[in-house]
Structure formats: structure tokens, C-alpha cells
Amino acid sequence: MESPQDIPAVQELVRAQSRIRVRGGGSKSALAAEANVSLAGLSGMVQYDASEFTFTALAGTPVREVAEQLARHGQYLPFEPPLADDGATLGGTVAAGLSGSARYRYGGVRDFLLGVRLVDGRGELVRGGGNVVKNVAGFDLPKLMVGSLGRFGVVVELSFKVFPAPERTSTILAEFGHLDTAMAAVDRMATSPFDLMCLDVEPPNRLWIRIGGIGDALHARLARLTSLLEMSDARIGMFADDAEIWQDVSQFRWARENANLVKIPLVPSEVPRLEARIARWNGEVTRRYGVGGTVAYLAWSEPTVREGLESTLAAAHRSSLALWGDWPDPRLGPSTDNAMSDRLAAALDPQGKFAIAAAVAAPPGS
Numbered sequence: 001m002e003s004p005q006d007i008p009a010v011q012e013l014v015r016a017q018s019r020i021r022v023r024g025g026g027s028k029s030a031l032a033a034e035a036n037v038s039l040a041g042l043s044g045m046v047q048y049d050a051s052e053f054t055f056t057a058l059a060g061t062p063v064r065e066v067a068e069q070l071a072r073h074g075q076y077l078p079f080e081p082p083l084a085d086d087g088a089t090l091g092g093t094v095a096a097g098l099s100g101s102a103r104y105r106y107g108g109v110r111d112f113l114l115g116v117r118l119v120d121g122r123g124e125l126v127r128g129g130g131n132v133v134k135n136v137a138g139f140d141l142p143k144l145m146v147g148s149l150g151r152f153g154v155v156v157e158l159s160f161k162v163f164p165a166p167e168r169t170s171t172i173l174a175e176f177g178h179l180d181t182a183m184a185a186v187d188r189m190a191t192s193p194f195d196l197m198c199l200d201v202e203p204p205n206r207l208w209i210r211i212g213g214i215g216d217a218l219h220a221r222l223a224r225l226t227s228l229l230e231m232s233d234a235r236i237g238m239f240a241d242d243a244e245i246w247q248d249v250s251q252f253r254w255a256r257e258n259a260n261l262v263k264i265p266l267v268p269s270e271v272p273r274l275e276a277r278i279a280r281w282n283g284e285v286t287r288r289y290g291v292g293g294t295v296a297y298l299a300w301s302e303p304t305v306r307e308g309l310e311s312t313l314a315a316a317h318r319s320s321l322a323l324w325g326d327w328p329d330p331r332l333g334p335s336t337d338n339a340m341s342d343r344l345a346a347a348l349d350p351q352g353k354f355a356i357a358a359a360v361a362a363p364p365g366s
Contacts (some may be wrong), residue, residue, distance in 0.1 A: 005041040007117075007125065007156050013037065014154060015123035018344070020353045022150050024060055025087030026250040028096055031149065031324035039091055042156060045069060049226045054114065059091030066090065073078065076165045078096035078106035082250045091155050096321070097147025098263070100250050101198040101210070104291045110146040112160050118145070118153035121313075121349035126153065144344065147321075149330070149356060151341070152348045166212030169197065170222055174207040174234040179272060182207050186268055186293050194225055198246065201289040202254075203275060207234075210246065255286055256300030260325035262309065262332065264318055268293030281308030299324075329356065 004010045014020055023035035039060035048055040050073040057066060059129075063077075063084040070076050076346050080094040080100030089100075099108035106112075115129030128141025145155055176182040189199055197272070198210035207229075211221055226236055239245060248254065249264050266274065271293050278285050285300035290297065298309070299325075313320055313333030320332040349355070 001036055001038050003038045003041045007042070007119070009182045010039075010042065010119050010154055010156055011125065012352065014119050014121065018351070018353060020150075020154060021356075022091075022095075022154055024089030024092030024095075025062060027083040027086035028092065028098075028323045030325050030327050031096060033326065037154070039089065039156075043089075046157065050075065053162050053164075054159060056115075056157060057090055058157055059089065059094075059155050063088045063090060063092050070162055071165065074165055075162045077160065078163045079103050079108050079114060080110055080246075080250060081109070082252065085247075085251050090158050090160075094145055094155060094158060095148060095150050096323070098323075099291075101200050101246060101290050104199050105195065105197045106163070108146075110143055112162070113142045113146060113158065114161055115159040116142045116145050118155045118156050118190040118348075119152045119155040121351050121353045125156075125345040126348070130159065144341075148341075151352060151354055151356060153343055156335060161220075166197075168215040168218050169212035169242055169338075170218055171239040171245055172209045172211075172222070172225060172229065173237040173239070174209065174229045175195070175237075176205045176207065176234050179204050179275060181205070181234075183268060183271055183293065185234065188228070189315060190268075190292055192228065194228075196219070198290075199292045200249065201293055202273065203287055203289070208245075208249075210242065228283065249288075249290075252297065252299070254288060255297065255324075258286060258299035258301045258324075260301070260305070260321045261297065261299045262325075263323060264296040264298065264313070264320045266294065266296055266316075266318065270316070272294070274316075277308070277312045281305055281312075283308070331356070 002013055004013055020037055021035045022037045022039055023032035024039055026032045042058045042060040044055040044058050044061060046058060063081045067084060080102045081088055082098055082100050094109055094113060117125060117127050120126050182201055185207055186201060187200060189196060196209055197212050200208040202208060229236060252261060274296060283300055283305035285305055286299045288297050299342055318333055322330040322332060
């Protein structure tokens with residue numbers, strides 16, 4: 001596998017190769033399986049202005065290293081990129097479009113990405129966006145890189161905005177009689193005045209709620225939130241020291257014993273229907289619904305589950321992304337391609353060097 005150490009080396013490699021599939025830290029095995037280029041050597045902070053709450057780093061920079069540097073200034077990436085302990089990189093996080101549970105409050109990776117530099121199919125360096133928050137740069141190319149899986153080029157540098165880290169955080173675990181009651185509570189939380197950081201559903205009946213902010217105000221906010229939940233006859237548990245809880249979620253530790261992990265976007269009203277279909281699948285599926293029930297993560301080990309997943313995605317007209325496992329194409333379900341992305345790919349990659357279908361068809365090691 002090629003491992004360029006700087007941006008000119010990436011440009012030279014793209015010009016010389018007929019097929020380019022990139023991996024970062026390898027934390028998402030389903031997306032890295034066909035890679036022939038590693039950006040692990042393209043790592044490091046290029047610029048960090050703590051006073052402006054922005055930074056620029058090379059694409060292979062590990063998320064963990066960025067988090068540690070930001071923390072020294074009391075700052076962080078609020079979308080909390082998952083799989084940091086497994087070596088997830090900034091470029092891989094953007095390519096996969098993967099955000100953590102705090103996306104519920106702050107938005108996802110798309111909302112914090114300010115600018116990118118990428119190498120297109122001709123080996124030319126293309127810039128989109130900028131490295132400041134107040135930036136007017138025309139076509140919003142950076143947003144199109146989020147979830148693109150490297151289809152448009154090799155992203156080599158990224159700029160982000162950051163936020164001050166909350167002074168304190170606390171977590172409430174509410175256990176309901178059944179899933180319908182838990183989902184009704186999700187609906188109430190979504191329309192309530194409470195400023196929640198995270199709102200996750202753990203089937204069959206658990207609701208995980210995280211809040212953060214100024215320490216002196218947190219106790220009163222917790223009391224009001226607990227009072228509202230208890231009106232629904234929920235059993236309440238509270239965790240003042242909650243960092244490890246959400247670290248486990250961010251690392252998908254609840255799914256570690258499974259070979260496959262997929263992400264499905266949905267709306268909260270679809271959760272009960274998906275649960276009913278999963279119950280009819282031939283195999284055990286571990287799952288969690290994050291970001292207020294707008295994203296489902298499903299994990300399993302039995303190969304028989306795939307048939308149930310594929311039929312469900314087709315019936316619901318839902319696409320999905322495989323994160324772990326051995327898949328011929330990590331994009332599952334109905335195609336999400338559109339005319340705009342096709343035109344952009346034709347402009348940036350006229351020879352189809354980054355085409356995912358081509359990467360799948362190529363023999364291993366080519």
C-alpha cells in the first residue's frame with residue numbers, strides 16, 4: 001500500500017495510478033478494505049488559532065491527537081467524532097460523514113467543516129471554503145466532501161471551527177415500560193425547552209440523556225428534567241461522572257462482539273417499525289438509535305441477518321452505510337447517486353480514478 005508523506009507526493013501518486021482508494025486510520029473496516037493508499041503519513045496540525053476557535057490539519061491527523069490539543073485550550077469538536085481510540089482520522093471522519101451523539105445539540109461534521117484542500121483526478125490541488133468562520137467562497141465544496149467516501153478526490157487538508165468545552169456534563173438514564181413510551185418521551189424532549197446535548201435510545205426501553213454547561217446551573221436543570229421524565233412513570237438513574245459512558249458509545253463498545261456494523265438514517269417515527277422488522281430477521285441484532293432517533297446503528301455476527309437488512313432497506317427506500325464487516329460495496333440499499341454528484345465527479349475525476357464501483361471490481365492488491 002502506498003503511503004505518501006506530503007501533499008506533492010499525493011499529487012504524484014494520483015497522476016501515476018489508474019485507481020485510487022484511500023484509507024485513514026482503518027477504524028472503519030468496511031470502508032478501508034479496498035484501499036491502496038494510506039494517508040497515515042499525512043498527519044499534523046497546520047494551523048490552530050485558539051482565539052478564533054478554528055484549526056487546519058492534514059487529513060491523516062488522528063482525531064485523538066486533535067482532541068488532546070484542543071483540550072489544552074478548553075476547546076473541542078462538539079460533533080465528537082467516533083472511533084477516536086481506534087485511530088479514526090479527520091479525513092476518514094469527513095469521508096464517512098460520521099458524527100457522535102452530540103450531533104443532537106450541535107449539528108454534525110458538516111456544520112463544523114470550514115474548508116478543504118483535495119487532489120482531483122488530474123493530480124491538481126483544489127481548494128474549497130476557507131479556514132475562518134466568516135468565509136464567503138462561492139460554491140460550498142467542503143460540504144459535498146462529507147459522506148462522499150473519497151468519490152471526488154483525495155482530501156489532504158481540512159479546516160474546522162471548534163467550541164469551548166462545557167464546564168460540566170451529567171447524564172440521565174430513563175427506563176420506560178416499553179419502546180413506545182420511550183419514543184413518546186423522545187418526542188416530548190424534542191419540543192421541550194431543555195437544551196440537551198445527547199438523546200439516544202437503547203432498545204427495548206432505555207433513554208439516555210446528556211446535558212452540559214455551567215456547573216452552578218446544572219443541578220437545577222437536572223431537577224427540572226428529572227421531574228418531567230418521572231411524569232411518564234420512568235425509572236430514573238443519574239450519572240454525574242459520565243465521560244466513560246459516552247466514550248463507550250463513541251467507540252461502539254456495545255457492538256464490539258459483532259463483525260458487522262451499519263448506519264441507517266431515519267426519522268424517529270420509523271424506529272418502532274424498524275424494531276418490528278428486526279424481530280423477524282433470522283439472527284440476533286444489537287442496535288442503538290442515536291441523535292434523537294434519527295440514526296440507527298445495527299450490529300450483528302450471523303450472516304443470515306444480511307438478507308433481512310437488505311429487504312428492509314429496499315422496502316423502506318432507505319440507504320445505509322456499512323462501517324464494519326466484509327462488503328463488496330459499503331453503500332447498502334437503494335442508490336443515493338444524483339445528477340449533481342455525477343456532474344461534480346465528472347469535473348473532478350474525468351478518468352474515474354476514485355469511482356467506488358471501480359474499486360470494488362479491481363482485484364485485491366492492484
